[in-house]
Amino acid sequence: MFFLSLSLRRLFKQSLIQFTLTVSILVMVGAVSSSTKAATIIVPAGGDLQSALNAAQFGDTIVVQAGATYATGVSFTLPNKGAGTGTDADYVTVQTSNLAGLAASGVRLNPALQDAALVRLISTGGYPVIDAGAGAHHWKLIGLDISTNGVRYTPDLVEFGYHPGPADHFVVDRCFIHPAEVTASNLLPTILQRSAGRGIGLCASEVMIINSYIAGFAGQFPANDPNVGQNIDSYGIYSPVGPGPFHILNNYIEAQFNNIFLGGSDPGTSNRATISNATMSSATFSNVANLQVGDLVAMQTASATPKPWQTGRVTAISGNVVNFTLLRGQYASPNVVPDTPGQALWRGDNIHDVEIRGNTLNKPDAWNGFSNPKAWIEIKTGVNITIDGNDMYSGVGTCNALTARNQNGSAPWVTIQNVQFTNNRMVGFKWGFSIQTLDNEQPNTVGGNFTISNNLFYKPLQVDQIPQFLQVYDGNGIVVTHNTVVTNGAGLFSGNGNVVNGLTLKDNILSTGTYGFSCFNADNVCWPGMGLQQNAIVDTRADTQTSLSSLYPGNYYPASQAAVGYVDAANSNYQLAPSSPYCNAASDGKDVGVDMVALLAAIGGTGPSPTPTPTPTP
Template sequence: MKVSAITLGILAVIGSLAVALTRPGFLFSPQQQRPRRAMESGSPADIVLKAGSDLNAALKKAQPGDTIILEAGAVFKGPITLPVKSGEKYITVRSSAPAGSLPGEGERVTPAYAGKMPKIMAPGDGQAALKTAPGAHHFRFIGVEFKPSNSSALVYDLIQLGEGSSPQNTLDVVPHHLIFDRCYIHGDSAGTLKRGVALNSRETEIVNSYVSECKLKGQDSQALCGWNGPGPFKIINNYLEGAGENVMFGGADPSIPGLVPSDIEIRRNHFYKPLAWRGQWTVKNLFELKNAQRVIVDGNLMEHSWADGQMGYAVVLTPRNQEGTAPWSLVRDVEFTNNIVRHVASGISIMGQDDIRASGLMKNILIHNNLAYDVTRARWGGLGFGVIFNHGGGEEIRITHNTLITDWCGIQFEVSTQKINGLTVLNNIMEHICGGPYSGTEALNWAVERWDVRRNVMVGTYPQQPHPAGNLFAPTAAGFDVLGFVNAAAGDYRLAERSPYKKLGTDGRPIGCDFEFLGAAQSAAK
């Protein structure tokens, strides 16, 4: 067979190209990187670690976009440090458990899944299980367990995101873009743990996780707490268990000048304190803000807080310049909506500004469409109030469409050193209003500069000191039972069709909590 000159030419070119391809650098310029090899078995983007492997080394060598797969049930001893990487792709660390053996995306994990999770352990001596290098970013953990090595291990922050002290004094070293999804983060049932996660970071998410056994005696302890990170923070669909405060922002002065934790979203979580902790660990409240702004707290279930280190409040909102070095500390632009609060000594405590040191002001607070019941002194100690204003002050506070089943004042004003500037109270079911030596209208005039109090159903009003006109008053002796709830004994505080207050709100909706909206927001909080 004859071969044409054209064919011979093509073959020559192919031959030359084949030779050239064997030369280093032919396809890659000196600035380009060659494809990386997997550290261990798996595809180039997967790094598979068995028990005994070096997780710190794997994190150092991993590149953005990689996935580190940890053997389910294997133990990795901390402290593990998240290093600084370039790029904006997440490095994911997850369990090797097959799909379907852990809850799916958007579903909350429980301790029942611990056997399917790799375990990162805090060694004790005050060290964390996991911490961040300054400026570390874009790490995601899915289906991982974090815990102390044993019941006697001394652990302050089980997961330490950022530094809470002077080494982190500028925003450029704050860790960011950190996600913990379907993780089990807990102390030892027989030991102590000061904090589950220290949130001194930005762009951080704690979602679908279970944080428990955070407890101490004589000190505050929290499931989650942040004071030296700017946010944003997403805390969504978690179980959160802490003795002092389940979740708190503030509580220590930030080392970054002017810093206020901001843009905080807290939805569909279950805040809980086990009753076995009563008398054993120091208890204060379920949720507290001391330095925070632009906060949404929506659709959460909050239960169990009794008089101990404080008066058994469920929620505390109080600007605090905690150590005297952060006079900018404030609490403002907070929406507390569609939450269920139950089995507590007192409801919500509000303070307009720090009563000890200079601080910013409480401003723009909305408390809307919440249900609070079993708020009782007899069972839980404390005060039995729905909302209490301590030391006055604050601006533009709205309390609307709440059902507050308490055994004392629905709204209480304490020492009025400074008047509240703007208070709206509309469409609530609650006990009477009281304050100082007064109740009703006189208490409002004593404590508030501008107020609008209308269309509330009030129980237990004092006849000798009338409340503002435009409200409805249930017979004192009958208490809340006269209002016509569907089944109060079973915790169903919807107004039945027979109730005379069913559609008397200023907006045509039921007075008190609107359970249609409450149910939609609460869909995953239990």
């Protein structure tokens, strides 16, 4: 049992007198009727938060005491409350008692300044601190400090949708999500001894993560925990299968491996069949609903030791007999066994409709030499992705990666399509972009329709090689315009033998690198029909006997980055000065390179940002 503080506003029709009545009533958990009007449930310091979560009804607000710590040996579970109305009125809100002490709504939390307003939730048993139960939906978390006690390793601090059934409509607003520092290990400096691998895990839909501070996921864990090893990949926000939509807006996100990671597991499908009479080119399917010629089908034959997944491209369908051509993957050479029953999967989901806007993504300088960074944002599966107005910093070298993966071989429909990467600032990088839409280990669906426009890359980190701007290995329809890339590294590189169709590279400021724009395949033709025009290409080649104008006609050829004519490169203002020969010289009549005014407007600043606030010590 617990106390329920209920604020009731009653309007007496007879006298039109309005008053507020506050009462405390003792209720038994589970005794609250579904017809009860929205209530405010107060859980004092030391109170039973899980009981309040269980008893709350749609529209209720659970108020937890600012400055207090609520601990559990398992997880605080957000239960499924039933069907609801399907509207915002269903949201159950868990919030601090000191909302006024937080940043205003729409403003990013600064835990160093607003710590007193936060409510600390911890798990002591190695479980997620917050776990959405099976089928849970419509929960808001506001003003919570979510962490661990630093003893047991926790994979994810928050998990939405990790149980059977759909889970949807979650909001994380002005929360501080971070692992506790661990001091027991003597293997690495304390700053890298962390007790959780990931901040928020997403296997749900309609999730908003806004105005929050997600920090400290450095990827090193205590040596005295027998359940984990060292150097485990760490992520700020991670969605293995989606489905989305996700809205990741105005957060500070700090992680060693990937700040934001979409994909990494095979997404599911409702299109499935059992197969029999299988040969190397055909099989009988128990159903062929939604299956079409040209589809990729994942097939697995049954045995005591399951065979690897095989992928076939459907060539004909006659009744329930499906003909296919087997495709070879690195780990799954064709070996479908005749007459052995099994299963087939086709036309599944991809993570979709993801908005990543207005965030600061950071890999602190202090992690240099102690962690293995990969990317600010990595996408292994995703359709309709907007990445706009983000600030990205790295002291350890990183990139952005669009690298499609049919991870375990059971999802050949996996693809990356329709990605807009605009108005972002990258400070400190080893590569700008790595684009590989075809999995080099398992068959999948080729991706494309990417726009990379009005971005700024500067202060490259020359860690083990000269940074490159664009590594493009395959894909269709890639448009790269109005980017300024301040590096001596190659503007364009391709090296796996595939062909990129529909590549446009125009109106950018970039460099050649030591060997020029490098293409490595049998025909030395990686980008047939590439639209390469009106770029300002700085010559940084080792061998300059052949002129750039003969190699890349229709472009501009400044002698150096200094000759481009920036307003104030020393203070990171890479707008072209009025005296620059490349003002109004782009194909659209604008300046070549980035439009700093539009960039800063999207980021929300008026000048270069300082180094982000260091991660507070919990």
